[in-house]
Every structure is written in C-alpha cells, then in structure tokens.
Amino acid sequence: MKKLHAIGPFNFPRLLVSHGWAKLAPYQKVEGSSSISYTAQLNDGQVVEIKVSDAGDGVYVEMMPQLAGYEEVVRDMINWMFSLQQDLGEFYNMARDHPKLSHVVEQGIGRLLRCPSVFEELVKTILTTNTRWTGTIRMVDALVQGYGKPWPDNVQKRAFPTPEVLARVDLEKLRKSAGLGYRTPYVNALAQDVVSGVRDLEGLKHSEHPTEEIRKELLSIKGVGEYAAASVLMLLGRFDFIPVDSWALRLVSHEWHAGAQVGQDEVEEAFQTWGSWKGLAYWFWDWEYLKETEG
DNA sequence: GGTAGACCTGGACGC
C-alpha cells in the first residue's frame, strides 16, 4: 500500500461527495469501509482495481493485482483523480472571512473528484444533460457493463470503455442497449475524434491556453453546451465559468431574487466578484434554499 | 443574436 500526500488542507470524505462522480461506474464504494475503488484500464490494456482510502493528509493507494513497473502511472492517475496537488490557497484566502464560504476553509473542502481521462469526463458530462441523475447512473452503468473491459479477478467489475471501443461501436446497439437515446451519435463522434487525433482531450489537463480558448474547444463538441463546458472546465481546475443548470437557476432565484425567475446572466452576476474562482464559489456556497428544502 | 421546437427516457400521475 502506497501513501500519496495532498497539498493541505485535505478532506477525503468530503471530496468523495463533492459531486456525483463517486456514484458512477467504474467508481465503487468499498463495502464496510470509507474507501472507494476504481476499475482502471492501463495504457497497455491491462485492467486493475485501485482501492483508495483516507490517510488524513492524503490517500492510501492499493493496486490489485500489484503490477510491477506501474507505480508511477498509478501515482499520476490518483494524483489527478483526487486533485491531490491542487493548491486552493488563493481561493481559501478569499473565502476565509465570507459567511457563505468560510466553511470550505474550516473543513478543507473545495476539491472535486475527477475521472482519470478527460474523455471519460466528457462522456459522463454529456450523459448528465437533459436527464435526471438516475438516468445518468443508468446510462453510465450500461456503457461500462456493455463496453468496458473486465477486471480478470472479477468480471462483474469493468473499466470505462476506451475511445477506440466507442468509436467503432454499432450505433443502434449502443442506442438501445445503453439507452443513450439522441446522445448516442455525440458519444460516438467524440470517441472517433479522439481516436483519429482530431482532438487531444488529455492535453487539456495541463494546457497553458486561456480558459476561454479551452471553453471554445469544448463547445465545439457535439452534445456539449454551456453547462457541460463549464462543468468540464471545473474538473480541469478552471473555475471561471459556472455550470448553470435548472438547479443553479433555482438556487440563485431563491438566494437573491425572492423566488423570481432568473437566467444565466443573474447567476454569473451573483458571483462576479469571485473572478477566476467563480465556479468554485458557486459550487460550495452555503445555500439558504438547501436548508429550507432539507427542512 | 434570440427563440421555438425537437430530441429521449423514466417517473409521476390520473384513469
């Protein structure tokens, strides 16, 4: 078991619930513990199970089977997925004395759980659009079960399908078996663009291009609109835009407009002062509306 | 640039 340190402060349990990704395959909660596992397909095609547990100031990582020569690959993967090297110091300095955000500093929250690849991030995000959360879970599960490579030790566990597999899939079969509906050609086209080299999605992780440029690149993907682009930007560690969905409109409406109908402009305006941390401020805001609806 | 309608599915609801 290997320990990886995080840039502090770090809150593992809160990272797992930072958004819904932990509930989507091939992430899986480890029964009877606070750990999480992820079934990963390595670059050479081997499938491993990676168990990640809380280590206080970082995480413990266990790869099964323990393959020699892959320590660095797995370390980089986990560092990225759990945002271990993300420095939120500047955001914390802004949030520290703010009544709606001081809790992020006190609790060491603000990181978002990621997928190992931007391709997987985008496919999952496309599958969150125009559907309920239960629909997203169903579609992702069907994709993984239908097209993911199995872990040899337990074939019930499968990795997320590669772009190569989704690029050459039978569209009608994908549409029906995974229930992706009209999203089917979007996922297939994205996979084809990755395989053909038209898009270098993984290069976006460490790109030095301005956020607006990356946003335009994301918006050029069929099925990715403003909400989806902003969501993926957040997962890339860029918080200049807010993923405005119907829920965001509801929250802002109740927080600042007494329940009156609002649009994207009002949401952006509400967080204008947070500059390049806008998205994160929105995401972890202490919403009055949530307290009301939770009773 | 703005707007309306279509896309697709599952769940809620009424009968």
Added chain:
DNA sequence: GCGTCCAGGTCTACC
C-alpha cells in the same frame, strides 16, 4: 395496466 405529461440541456431551423 395504459396513456399522458413533465423534467432535464443541446441542437437546429427560422426569424
């Protein structure tokens, strides 16, 4: 059990 309606973002055609 069946039919209808609705919610959820994005795309496309049209103005």
